[in-house]
Amino acid sequence: MSAAGNPALNTAARPAGGGRRLSLSWIGVVPFFLYVGLFLLLPTAIIVVGSFTAPKGGLSLTNFGGIDKPYIVKAFTLSLSVSAVSAVAGALLGALLAYAVVTGNPTGLLRRSIMSASGVLAQFGGVALAFAFIATISTVGFVYIFLKDHGIDVYAKGVWFYEAPGITLVYLYFQIPLMVLVFLPALDGIRPQWREATQSLGGSTWHYWRHVAGPLLAPAFLGCTLLLFANAFSAYATVAALLTNGGVYLPLQIQALLTGETEQSQPGLAQALALTMILIVVVVMTLYTLLLRRTTRWLR
Amino acid sequence: MNRAQRLKLRIFRTVVLLGMGAFFLLPIGAMLEFSTRGNSVNAPRTLEAWSQIAQTPGLVKGIVISLQLAVITSIGMLLLLVPTMVWVRLRLPQVSRIVEFICLMPLTVPAIALVVGLRPIYIWVNINVTPSVLALGLAYLILVLPYSYRAIDAGLAAIDLRTLSEAGRSLGAGWGIVMWRIVIPNMPGAILNASLLSVALVLGEYTVANLLNFQNLQVEVAYVGLTNAGTSIAVAVGALLLAFVLLMVLTLVGGRLQQQSYVPGQRA
Numbered sequence: 270m271s272a273a274g275n276p277a278l279n280t281a282a283r284p285a286g287g288g289r290r291l292s293l294s295w296i297g298v299v300p301f302f303l304y305v306g307l308f309l310l311l312p313t314a315i316i317v318v319g320s321f322t323a324p325k326g327g328l329s330l331t332n333f334g335g336i337d338k339p340y341i342v343k344a345f346t347l348s349l350s351v352s353a354v355s356a357v358a359g360a361l362l363g364a365l366l367a368y369a370v371v372t373g374n375p376t377g378l379l380r381r382s383i384m385s386a387s388g389v390l391a392q393f394g395g396v397a398l399a400f401a402f403i404a405t406i407s408t409v410g411f412v413y414i415f416l417k418d419h420g421i422d423v424y425a426k427g428v429w430f431y432e433a434p435g436i437t438l439v440y441l442y443f444q445i446p447l448m449v450l451v452f453l454p455a456l457d458g459i460r461p462q463w464r465e466a467t468q469s470l471g472g473s474t475w476h477y478w479r480h481v482a483g484p485l486l487a488p489a490f491l492g493c494t495l496l497l498f499a500n501a502f503s504a505y506a507t508v509a510a511l512l513t514n515g516g517v518y519l520p521l522q523i524q525a526l527l528t529g530e531t532e533q534s535q536p537g538l539a540q541a542l543a544l545t546m547i548l549i550v551v552v553v554m555t556l557y558t559l560l561l562r563r564t565t566r567w568l569r
Numbered sequence: 570m571n572r573a574q575r576l577k578l579r580i581f582r583t584v585v586l587l588g589m590g591a592f593f594l595l596p597i598g599a600m601l602e603f604s605t606r607g608n609s610v611n612a613p614r615t616l617e618a619w620s621q622i623a624q625t626p627g628l629v630k631g632i633v634i635s636l637q638l639a640v641i642t643s644i645g646m647l648l649l650l651v652p653t654m655v656w657v658r659l660r661l662p663q664v665s666r667i668v669e670f671i672c673l674m675p676l677t678v679p680a681i682a683l684v685v686g687l688r689p690i691y692i693w694v695n696i697n698v699t700p701s702v703l704a705l706g707l708a709y710l711i712l713v714l715p716y717s718y719r720a721i722d723a724g725l726a727a728i729d730l731r732t733l734s735e736a737g738r739s740l741g742a743g744w745g746i747v748m749w750r751i752v753i754p755n756m757p758g759a760i761l762n763a764s765l766l767s768v769a770l771v772l773g774e775y776t777v778a779n780l781l782n783f784q785n786l787q788v789e790v791a792y793v794g795l796t797n798a799g800t801s802i803a804v805a806v807g808a809l810l811l812a813f814v815l816l817m818v819l820t821l822v823g824g825r826l827q828q829q830s831y832v833p834g835q836r837a
Contacts, residue, residue: 297656298664304649305671309711312686313678319686362589369585372578379586389816390593395775396787397805400794401596404603404802411599442596445589474574503679506775510791520681524780527685536685543682551677 316547319540332541340517341542348502348519351433355440356498362441363448363497364456364490370449371456384453387446394443395506402439403511406430431516436508444497451496455489455564492560499553502546519546597809604803618799625797628804631789634702638785639771641706643764646717649710650763652744654721655752658730672718675711680776683711691781702783709771716770717763724759728752769812 323329335341370380405412406423407430416423429435459482467477505520515521519542526539605614622628650672657665675683687708694704733755737747753760775787784792786808794801 294656294660298653298661298668301649301653301668305711305714308687308690308707309671309674309678309683309714312683312690315686315689316682365585366589369582372582385817386593389813392769392773392816393809393812395773396791396794397773397809398596400790400798400802400805401600401809403798405596405599409603409798411602412595442593445592499677503681505679505681506773506779506787509775509779510794513791513795520679523681523685527688528780528782536688539685543685546682547678550679554677 313547316540316543319537320544322537324537332537333545335535335538336541336545341522341538344517344519344522347433347517351436351440351518352498352501354433355437355444355501356494358437359441359444359497359501360448360452360490360494363445363493364452366445367449367453367456371453371459383449387449390446391443391450394504396510398439398442398507399510402430402435402442406435406438431512436511436518439507439511440501440504444501447497447500448493451493452489455486455493459485488560489564492557492564495553495557495560499550499557502553503550597806600802600806600809604799604806606799618797618803621797621800622804622807625793625800627784627789628786628793628800631784631786632804634784635772635774635786637703638706638709639768641703642709642713642771643767645706645710646713646763646767647760650714650717650721651753651760652748654718654725655730655734655748658725659734669718669722672714674714676715680712681780684708684777684780687777688781702785705778705781705783705785708777708781709767709774712774712777713767713770716766720759720763720766721756724756724762727759728755765815765818769815772808772812 320332321328321330323331336345366383370383373379402410404410407413408424408428413423424430463481464477467481472480505524508516508518509521509524512518512521515525523539523542523546526535526542528534604618605616606618607613607615653668657668691704691708694707698704730752733751734747737751742750773787774785775791778785778788779791786804790801790804790808793804
């Protein structure tokens, strides 16, 4: 600026220049905010407003009253329990796999290929995944037929594939790889010296896990489990392709309420359910972020 | 570590790796097995289900539509995100947190919930703008935001954006030239990363398309699966292998072009 040498001129010029620059600068982000405003914030606002609007108009909680209908309660329970079980099982199995990877060669082919494969499989959900398991373990599936030919009938007590246990099993296919991806960095942060220190102080393997590695990894493990829960809870495509005739499952209920025939269609209730879902995921993800922050204090 | 511990660890690793290997490879093998089954129990292996793909008009249409959507979404994402993020870094750092928050928001709004709010908007778009299935790209751009944002953000963090753009500007380049000839060529890894993640997401997308009554690849695959399981599983394997190749390219090329830490997201 040519006026830099002259303090009086400089201060006089600043407000005008600053004002002009500010307004010009804001123009640069207008397209972005316009776009997300229309296709992200507006839909969210529609859900929030719609949930609190009575069918005949006016502010009300009528829509949330519909949540205590037996089939909605059942759908909620099933969704929550499948998400919780697949999150805990996925976290445990994923942690075991991550540990098996970490204890190997850090630059080896095994580790690199497992990490890339996890990256792909953690994203692998939806129709293709449902079909993969139908071809594997449904009543026409390869593994089912193979086991049956060898005297083991996994469906001796009824076909559980299209119910909670089956959905949980299918979800593990993307939950375990996701756990490997998010938990491995925490395991990498564990120093071998800590184990040596425990041993030189007379501690056993049990002491090491109970008093050193366990407490250090606990927040990370818990946080990752929450992430897995949110991941399973948000999933729709897999279960929709699995239960083609509809089912008592939360996302499928939303679909039925939204797209059903005239008398089934209840957009207000669908919006209330969607809002409840969003709130649950927001709470879980917030806890996840807080736990992650705690983890990085020690393990980096 | 003593010998007994070492042996124990070895056994543990072998058991875990073999078990997990079986769990993850069996379904893919089973899909290949299923898609080559003959018509009856003892019929020989056949590739009929695979050759049926080309003869199922819905599937071909679905593949073409999804590929078009993938291209539209990737280009739209780059056009929207790269200039905005560069601009925010250089001129409006005070809104960077807001932009980040908005871009990561789709992670906490499940697609099945978002679509509830998108439906009225799409009804309006279908009536007043276009009834085309390609309008799905508008919603897909939102779905890919978190992944693209992280990839591009990592790319921008790795280059000295301010110096580069000031050098360009002082030599007389306009903002367009700075973007096109300076910023983008300096972060090929991030651009590729963001695009491939978008392509993979769009090719696998089912939720939004299905609830808005559009027929993309996954919707067609699910539909064909009701009548001809073999063919639709064949397409599913094909799509899976394509996604595998795409994302493997991403890890290999992306890793070589620049070191980026994987930031996990959620999608299923």
